[in-house]
Amino acid sequence: MRIAFAGNPNSGKTTMYNALTGRNEKVGNWGGVTVGSKEYSLKKEFAGDNEVIAVDLPGAYSMSPFTPEEGITSEYVRTANPDAIVNIVDATNLSRSLFFTTQLLELGIPVVVALNKSDINEKEGTSIDAEKLSKKLNCPVFKTVSVNDKNNGLSDMIGKAVSLAGTTQKAPYLQADIDLHDKAAVDAEDRKRYEFVNKIVADVEKRKVLSKEITVQDKIDRVLTNPVAGIVVFALVMWFVFWVSQTWLGPLVADWLVGWIETFQGWVADQLANSPAILSALIADGIVGGVGAVVGFLPLVMVMYFLIALLEDCGYMARVSAVMDPIFKRVGLSGKSVIPIVIGTGCGIPAIMSCRTIRDERERRTTSMLATFIPCGAKIPVIALFAGAFFSGASWVSTLSYFFGLVLIFLGALLIKGITGYKYRKSFFIMELPKYKAPSFKYAFRSMMERAKAYIIKAGTIILVCNTLVQIMQTFDWSFHVVEEGSDQSILASIASPFAILLIPLGFGVWQLAAAAVTGFIAKENVVGTLAVVYGLTAFIDTEELALTGGANEVAMTMGLTSVTALAYLFFNLYTPPCFAAIGAMNSEMKSKSWLFGAIGLQLGTGYTVAFLINQIGTLVTEGHLAAGFVPGLIAEICMIVVLVLVARKVRAHFDEQYALHKNSKAGAAA
Amino acid sequence: MEDKIRLLDAEVGKTYTIKEINTDDDEMNAFLFRLGCYVGEPITLVSKKKKSCIVVIKDGRYNLDQLLSDAILV
Structure with a gap:
């Protein structure tokens, strides 16, 4: 029944x-x-x-x-x-x-x-x-x-x-x-x-109180939907969420957790002391180390989920949507696009799905294309790792990551508006403002545990499998002989090296980093897991202790990145396409292959361009000269611009035709 | 002809009767209708800004952008 x-x-x-x-x-x-x-x-x-x-x-x-x-x-x-x-x-x-x-x-x-x-x-x-x-x-x-x-x-x-x-x-x-x-x-x-x-x-x-009477809630709304005060409040609220989860409470708990993970890893290594070295490396470093590195960041993600759940429960989201509407209108979106973006701080998949509430097709597709520029929960470990290892845990790294994601959304929306030739259909915005309610801590706790469970399951399945594969691939060469750790002869090195060449203009053209970026497309946590495996590091999070023992430097040294190239690498991972699951979600929401490929192309191009600019300009500023590979990188950028122009021309050429078709049938719209 | 004013020119805190809705968009008109926003129904302006306003329609509160509030005459 x-x-x-x-x-x-x-x-x-x-x-x-x-x-x-x-x-x-x-x-x-x-x-x-x-x-x-x-x-x-x-x-x-x-x-x-x-x-x-x-x-x-x-x-x-x-x-x-x-x-x-x-x-x-x-x-x-x-x-x-x-x-x-x-x-x-x-x-x-x-x-x-x-x-x-x-x-x-x-x-x-x-x-x-x-x-x-x-x-x-x-x-x-x-x-x-x-x-x-x-x-x-x-x-x-x-x-x-x-x-x-x-x-x-x-x-x-x-x-x-x-x-x-x-x-x-x-x-x-x-x-x-x-x-x-x-x-x-x-x-x-x-x-x-x-x-x-x-x-x-x-x-x-x-009714004792008529709905039209002005209440305390209306007075709160006046502030929260005020174009100036409302945006300031929103910025402060989001900053607070990121600060608590990624700088204060999250790392505090993570510190403690990582201690236990290391103890466990040590115990596992002891148990394997008499087994063959390869087995011990595979299990202790590859599986426990790699997965442990990812799980170590769980507290940051959990605190974040808890706070976002509280925000979603109290009724504030509708106000955010209303206050951001005029700003988003300028780039061809609307206040409705704000909700997917806030949800996207948790996970890109529900964010992309929530685009369904947007009525206009172009707006809906554009939002699902851009929402994942906001770093999701899976990217938190990557941010925290780089903030810890290269910027002594500075909180501005995470703030900048989110802020810059938002900037990219605006720029991306402008670009898409330009390419598609904004159809001047009137875009109305109406948002019901629900009554505020005290957020339920019980619900937020349950929601946090649910997500934590999913995170651990992911770490125990996809991440575990990937780490094991990475470990095996870097241990053996193609004829299955054991190679030295970090050797260029390994399977992993030979597969990742061609990709690494493409990354030279970005400042991180070594196969280890290329491999981590590629596994990141499967799931972003993999970036951390793979780095842990290929460099044999685990204690990423414990920045204070690392600093005391010189560990942060050690991590930084092993990777051979400067702070400029580290930032370029971090941003490359944040703004290139999200995981495959999110791409799948985009596919089902967009219902158009050309939009999907456009989205993947845009995200790849954005990640590449951002990293290129940071590396080249950053190196110019800090060292007084352009970084290696400037010319090839510039050529790549020019190629991207040419592709963009061609796509725009093609789309616009079909535009009138499409519109004519649209009057008779809907088939013309799905180009 | 009766005097009609745009919602954004109306007075905050006052309840008006909707005299005309014209969004040039049938689906939008129909959507507004389902919320109880149609000619002859009351609408109360709770607050307004330069480019948006908050109204009470039936027993719900809604934020409208300028385009939509300009399409509702009271």
Whole structure:
């Protein structure tokens, strides 16, 4: 048996779904967190002996989709024939929610209405006569509070839905038989529906505080959405998040953790003392060392996830989106693009998926193309490693990485706007500002643990396999003879060397660094893991101790990088294409091969150009001369510009043609 | 003809009746409709800035950009 969860955005569908299934899907206090359907069986206490699958759907205002994620919902309830629908209604906004409710009631599938967030109504003195509402709608109505563990009304509500499965719903309001292509007729019908809804609301709802009264929340909003103060606050908030996670609390915990990892590595090496040297190197250095180097950074990532979860939960994201809208408009995007970027500080994949809430196709594709310029959780270890080894742990390295990522997003958006020849379709921006709520520490903790679990699993699988392969490839040559550590004869060296040549103009043309950058495309943590393996280092994070023992210098010396080339290498890894998984996500969101290849090309070009400029200009400033490989690098840059111009000309040549096609069919748009 | 003013010229804290919505975009008009933003319905201006404003429509608060607020006449 399948029960679909449908309702307006930000009515609390996923929170309810999590409570009923015990899952830990992402929730947040803004509309459009869930962008795809998810299903899982109900907990035993709710389902009894039945096998009940709950289906969580993206929020929708009505059956006619406006953005792609809304379409998923209407498509599902129309075609997938769920056995019952739980319509989650935001009880604080009954007057808007019931429009969709009356549409759902017309489908014939039994509907149970959950008046969610009823606790807020109680606090604000709004009363809804559930019994009366139930009579008017012809369906059961329950008051629910999904965020509460007890007395939340969920058990009764879902029990009723299960018992109704398979019955037929009688609609309280039926749309007249009209020609759906006749716009005027449809409009008139929709008006009638709203009149019907308005009458019900007037009958069942009593408000002590009218929505239009100015509250404390509005006063806060005035500051947070102020074009100057709002942006300053946002910058401070993000700086605080990065500072706590990457400079203060994160490293503090990581320090302690790394101590344990080293002890463990030592213990493993002791156990292997009598085994062949190759085996010991493979297990102690390759597996434990490489994976350990990545896991050592886990505390930084966890603290970051925790803080971002708090931000997402309190309602601040919608305000950020609103305050950033005018700035993003200048580069052809909108405030909607801000949310994927903030989510991107955690992980690029959900960030790219959240682009679905953007209505305009060009804007949506552009955002998913650029969102990963913001360093994600997997890039934190890379940043922390370089900040520690080359810049004595300076916090400006991470701040600069994020800030520069944002600059690249703006520049990239301008570039894409130029290439695609910005279609002057009016880009409207409307964002619901949800009520603020105190963020739940319990939820943030759970969300952090969930991500930590994923991180450890990744370290134990993909990273482990990659490290093992790297270790094996650098131990043997092509005829499987053991070679000396760091030898140019190894398999790894011979594969990575051709890539390394390309990197000479960037200042890091050695095979070890090239290999780490390449494995980074599989997963960015690999950069750290591979460096640990090829240079036989583990204690990356412990900067203070490293400094005392000269370790930081040792790391820096082994890699043979100056601070200029180190920064170039770091930025190269940050701004080249993200991992394969993110590229896969881009592919499914863009639905266009030329956009996908454009995205990969743009990211490769950006990473290369940034590293080239930093290396050449940096060397010129610090040493008074250009770095090696300036001319070949310049030629590469010129080639990129030529490609860009050619692409732009091609796109623009097809532009008119495309537009002409677009009027008759949609096929022309997918170029 | 009645006097119509742009939303950004309206007074903060006051509730108006929507007199005209014209975004030149049918889908956008339909979307606004579903939020309860259509001719004849009340709208309250909570705050305004040079290029955006916050309004109450039904029981929800929304941030609108200049383009959209210019398309709503009250």
